[in-house]
Amino acid sequence: MRRKSLKYALFMQGGVLLLLFLLQFFLPAYHHSSFSKIMILASYAIGYNFLLGYTGLMSLGHAMFFASGMYSAGLSIFYFGFTPLEGMIFGTLFTLTVSLIFGLFALRTKAVSFLIVTLMFGQTFYLAILYYNEFTYGQDGFSLTDYLGTLSILGKEYLYSDPAIRYNFALILLASYLLITTLIVLSPVGRILIAIRENEPRTQLLGYNVFSYKLFALTFSGTLAGISGAMHALLYSYIGTTFAEIHHSISPLLWTLLGGAGTIIGPLLGTGIMFYLIDFISGITSNYLLVVGVVLVLTIIWFPLGIMGTIRQKWLKWLP
Amino acid sequence: MASVELLSTHGLSRQYGGLTAVDNVDFNFCQDRIQAIIGPNGAGKTTLVNLICGRVPPSSGSIIYKGKDISKLSSAKRVQSGIVYTFQVTSIFSNLSCYENVALSAQRSLKTQQGKWLMVSETVIEEQVFESLSRVGLQGKEYQTAGTLPYGHQKLLEVAMSLAADPELLILDEPTQGLAQSEIYNLIGLVRTISKSVNVLLIEHNMEVVFNLAEYVTVMDNGSIMTEGTPSEIENNHDVQVLYLGT
Numbered sequence: 001m002r003r004k005s006l007k008y009a010l011f012m013q014g015g016v017l018l019l020l021f022l023l024q025f026f027l028p029a030y031h032h033s034s035f036s037k038i039m040i041l042a043s044y045a046i047g048y049n050f051l052l053g054y055t056g057l058m059s060l061g062h063a064m065f066f067a068s069g070m071y072s073a074g075l076s077i078f079y080f081g082f083t084p085l086e087g088m089i090f091g092t093l094f095t096l097t098v099s100l101i102f103g104l105f106a107l108r109t110k111a112v113s114f115l116i117v118t119l120m121f122g123q124t125f126y127l128a129i130l131y132y133n134e135f136t137y138g139q140d141g142f143s144l145t146d147y148l149g150t151l152s153i154l155g156k157e158y159l160y161s162d163p164a165i166r167y168n169f170a171l172i173l174l175a176s177y178l179l180i181t182t183l184i185v186l187s188p189v190g191r192i193l194i195a196i197r198e199n200e201p202r203t204q205l206l207g208y209n210v211f212s213y214k215l216f217a218l219t220f221s222g223t224l225a226g227i228s229g230a231m232h233a234l235l236y237s238y239i240g241t242t243f244a245e246i247h248h249s250i251s252p253l254l255w256t257l258l259g260g261a262g263t264i265i266g267p268l269l270g271t272g273i274m275f276y277l278i279d280f281i282s283g284i285t286s287n288y289l290l291v292v293g294v295v296l297v298l299t300i301i302w303f304p305l306g307i308m309g310t311i312r313q314k315w316l317k318w319l320p
Numbered sequence: 321m322a323s324v325e326l327l328s329t330h331g332l333s334r335q336y337g338g339l340t341a342v343d344n345v346d347f348n349f350c351q352d353r354i355q356a357i358i359g360p361n362g363a364g365k366t367t368l369v370n371l372i373c374g375r376v377p378p379s380s381g382s383i384i385y386k387g388k389d390i391s392k393l394s395s396a397k398r399v400q401s402g403i404v405y406t407f408q409v410t411s412i413f414s415n416l417s418c419y420e421n422v423a424l425s426a427q428r429s430l431k432t433q434q435g436k437w438l439m440v441s442e443t444v445i446e447e448q449v450f451e452s453l454s455r456v457g458l459q460g461k462e463y464q465t466a467g468t469l470p471y472g473h474q475k476l477l478e479v480a481m482s483l484a485a486d487p488e489l490l491i492l493d494e495p496t497q498g499l500a501q502s503e504i505y506n507l508i509g510l511v512r513t514i515s516k517s518v519n520v521l522l523i524e525h526n527m528e529v530v531f532n533l534a535e536y537v538t539v540m541d542n543g544s545i546m547t548e549g550t551p552s553e554i555e556n557n558h559d560v561q562v563l564y565l566g567t
Contacts, residue, residue, distance in 0.1 A: 187439070188427050188439060188440055191420065191424060191427065192424065192427075194416070194420075195424050198413045203424070204395055204396050205373070205396075205399060205405060205411075206399060206424055206425050207396050207397075207399030207425075207429070
């Protein structure tokens with residue numbers, strides 16, 4: 001069953017990625033740029049889903065991880081003159097440390113208390129960025145345009161913000177997230193995480209140290225979010241507090257629920273749909289958050305499993 | 321018979337508020353025999369086994385397993401050392417398949433055997449899962465969702481999970497509760513087979529099952545041990561008759 005799941009899932013994901021790769025040659029400029037953005041945000045959601053969908057831990061503070069990757073990469077490039085690659089590595093390690101330490105505290109709580117602790121840490125992080133505005137440039141944020149230099153590929157120089165670079169970097173990020181989460185979810189470790197989601201006390205009584213598995217899931221999920229944030233900083237050359245706000249924590253929750261929590265490909269679908277829906281609504285009204293709220297409520301009432309979750313339940317049993 | 325002591329408790333107590341559920345209990349479990357704990361509702365049987373497998377911490381006293389004090393170990397650590405508990409009310413992963421349920425247990429025991437950092441291959445897990453499921457008679461149900469099994473089969477699945485955990489001491493908490501008579505006979509046979517390779521501690525209400533299986537019986541009442549002995553000694557014990565029949 002697992003081998004079949006793995007084979008089918010990799011085929012399906014490979015197909016989706018190939019399609020996305022080919023689409024870049026046909027998409028009009030506007031949608032080309034939307035797709036780049038969707039792929040980065042979907043990677044963030046895939047990391048979020050690892051915690052929510054596969055371990056059963058709901059966080060409302062993931063913007064903290066996204067922003068900590070973004071800010072640590074950005075600030076290190078801005079102040080220390082790190083190269084983009086060094087910035088990415090620093091951002092990854094920094095977020096890994098932040099999520100590990102955060103997990104050691106937050107995982108002492110469960111369920112709703114955990115949710116509230118994540119929310120509070122997330123807000124504290126956000127306010128700290130505003131408070132230390134001499135260093136972080138607070139609400140205005142800062143630009144990396146003059147610090148990134150160019151990327152040389154096969155003897156040609158490209159800007160990081162070049163549309164083709166953006167699209168393909170986002171695609172590589174997405175592809176690696178899909179692959180690594182699929183492999184973990186279908187491994188013995190993934191089986192334990194799902195067991196924790198399904199019945200935590202029983203998992204403990206099967207002889208597993210539940211805390212350390214949850215800590216792994218949280219650290220891994222947080223680090224994925226941080227790498228997405230660092231990548232976002234490079235490709236968009238801008239670092240700002242909007243990415244640390246509460247609403248940036250709620251977004252991946254919504255994308256995941258809509259696409260299907262506990263399905264690998266669901267968050268990508270959810271992110272894409274919400275992105276275009278908001279894009280469309282913004283043309284009609286400035287109050288697009290109202291629509292976000294309505295979609296969330298309707299999803300929970302009629303599609304508690306999300307789109308891919310429902311598809312799995314009805315047709316594709318093997319879907320990881 | 322010079323039996324070797326596998327597990328013993330010393331002055332073990334557990335209070336819930338003002339209620340003493342387990343009161344200063346010295347309980348011994350000897351190797352290579354089926355032992356049973358009986359007693360009326362609220363006698364403290366389940367609390368005693370909960371203390372033994374670490375689901376609740378003791379208020380005082382100690383638990384010695386294979387010569388080591390395990391009172392401070394987490395429940396997970398105790399499972400790893402071979403004390404495996406089967407739930408009174410089934411606690412399976414009802415949304416997962418039978419295969420996954422047993423695999424979770426098998427994977428842990430294989431990992432403990434192979435050493436901490438080795439990944440266990442799915443082929444080895446699979447072998448163990450199929451073996452455990454067929455031992456309890458659930459072969460062919462591998463890919464059925466556990467929650468959709470009839471209750472009797474869920475109980476058997478619990479037993480399969482426990483077997484896959486490679487137990488040294490298997491604690492069966494009211495295994496026949498809620499089962500039909502034919503299923504009970506089936507289970508008695510199963511427990512007898514299991515007991516050839518595993519030490520079994522049985523918590524049971526059903527006297528027929530106890531006297532059929534157990535080689536040594538401990539009677540609990542009001543949180544303490546009332547008497548102990550072979551099944552025939554217990555059957556003829558006047559106090560036990562009073563306790564159960566009220567005469």
